[in-house]
Amino acid sequence: MKRSQKCSQRLRAGAILLSCIGTCFAQNLSSGPKAKPLAFEVATVRPTRPDSTNEDWDSEGNRVTIKGYSLRQLIxxxxxxxxxAQILGGPEWLDKQRFDILAIIDEEQATSFRAAGADRDEEAEIQMMLQALLSERFHLRVRSVEKKLPIFGLVVSSTHTRLVPDLAKPRSLSIRNGHMVAVATSMDDMAQSLTRMREVGDRMVINQTSLVGTYDFDLSWTPDRGAGVPEQAVYPGLFTALQDQLGLKLKPGKADAPVLEVLAAELPHFD
Incomplete structure (x- = not known):
C-alpha cells in the first residue's frame, strides 16, 4: 500500500486517540499476536534555544534528531x-514554542525492521513512532474532519508543455536554491514538491494537469524570501518561471481536504 493511501486511511479514522496508534500499526507489520507497540525506546524533549534559528530533521540508523520544530510542524x-493549514485549533503556543527532540529506536525493533527488507516503509514507521511520542509527552489528541481549503491547482497553461516524457530512467527530483531538476517525475510528485515552496504559503498544490506518465524537466527561478523578487534577478519568480519554462501554472481555488483538529495538547516536561 502506498504511503499516501496509509495517510488517508489514518485521517479518515474519525476521532483518533494517539496512544493507540503505535500498537495498531505494529500489528499490521507483524502477524504475531504479541507484536511490540511501535514506539521509540527513549526520547529527550527540550526547548530550542531562543537564539537558535536552526530547523532540521535527520534520521540515521536508529536515531532520529529533530531541531527547532513547533508542535504544528511535529503534527x-x-x-x-x-x-x-491541515491542522486546526490547538494551544496558543502551537507555533511559538519550538522543540529539539532526540529519539532512539530500540535494537529489537530495529532488527525486525531490517528483517522486513523491501517491505519496510521507514518513513511511515517513524511517523507512527512520532505519533506515539506526541501522545505520551505532549498529551496530544486529535480528530479528523473534512474542510474546504484554499489550494493551488497545477494546470497546463498552454497547448504544449515543455516537459519531456521519460519512462525508462529511475525517478529523481532535486531542489536547491531556486533550481529544480527532475528525471522521470510525475505531475503528482511535482505538485507535492511545490506544496513545500515558501511562495505558495500554506496552500496545498494539487495536480490538475491531466498529464499521465513521468517527465524530465529543469526549472530555475529566484526564490522569494519574503521581500519579493528583485528587478535585477537573473530568473523570474516561481509562478512566472513555471509558465515561461514549463508551460504550467498555479491556479488558485478551493478543494475538500482532510484536516486534523487538535482537541488537546500540553507542554511536555523537559529533559
Missing part, C-alpha cells in the same frame, strides 16, 4: 500532512 510530520 504535520507525524501524520504526513501536505500543508500546515
Amino acid at each position: 504535520k510530520a507525524a501524520f504526513n500532512l501536505r500543508s500546515a
Whole structure:
C-alpha cells in the first residue's frame, strides 16, 4: 500500500486517540499476536534555544534528531500532512514554542525492521513512532474532519508543455536554491514538491494537469524570501518561471481536504 493511501486511511479514522496508534500499526507489520507497540525506546524533549534559528530533521540508523520544530510542524510530520493549514485549533503556543527532540529506536525493533527488507516503509514507521511520542509527552489528541481549503491547482497553461516524457530512467527530483531538476517525475510528485515552496504559503498544490506518465524537466527561478523578487534577478519568480519554462501554472481555488483538529495538547516536561 502506498504511503499516501496509509495517510488517508489514518485521517479518515474519525476521532483518533494517539496512544493507540503505535500498537495498531505494529500489528499490521507483524502477524504475531504479541507484536511490540511501535514506539521509540527513549526520547529527550527540550526547548530550542531562543537564539537558535536552526530547523532540521535527520534520521540515521536508529536515531532520529529533530531541531527547532513547533508542535504544528511535529503534527504535520507525524501524520504526513501536505500543508500546515491541515491542522486546526490547538494551544496558543502551537507555533511559538519550538522543540529539539532526540529519539532512539530500540535494537529489537530495529532488527525486525531490517528483517522486513523491501517491505519496510521507514518513513511511515517513524511517523507512527512520532505519533506515539506526541501522545505520551505532549498529551496530544486529535480528530479528523473534512474542510474546504484554499489550494493551488497545477494546470497546463498552454497547448504544449515543455516537459519531456521519460519512462525508462529511475525517478529523481532535486531542489536547491531556486533550481529544480527532475528525471522521470510525475505531475503528482511535482505538485507535492511545490506544496513545500515558501511562495505558495500554506496552500496545498494539487495536480490538475491531466498529464499521465513521468517527465524530465529543469526549472530555475529566484526564490522569494519574503521581500519579493528583485528587478535585477537573473530568473523570474516561481509562478512566472513555471509558465515561461514549463508551460504550467498555479491556479488558485478551493478543494475538500482532510484536516486534523487538535482537541488537546500540553507542554511536555523537559529533559
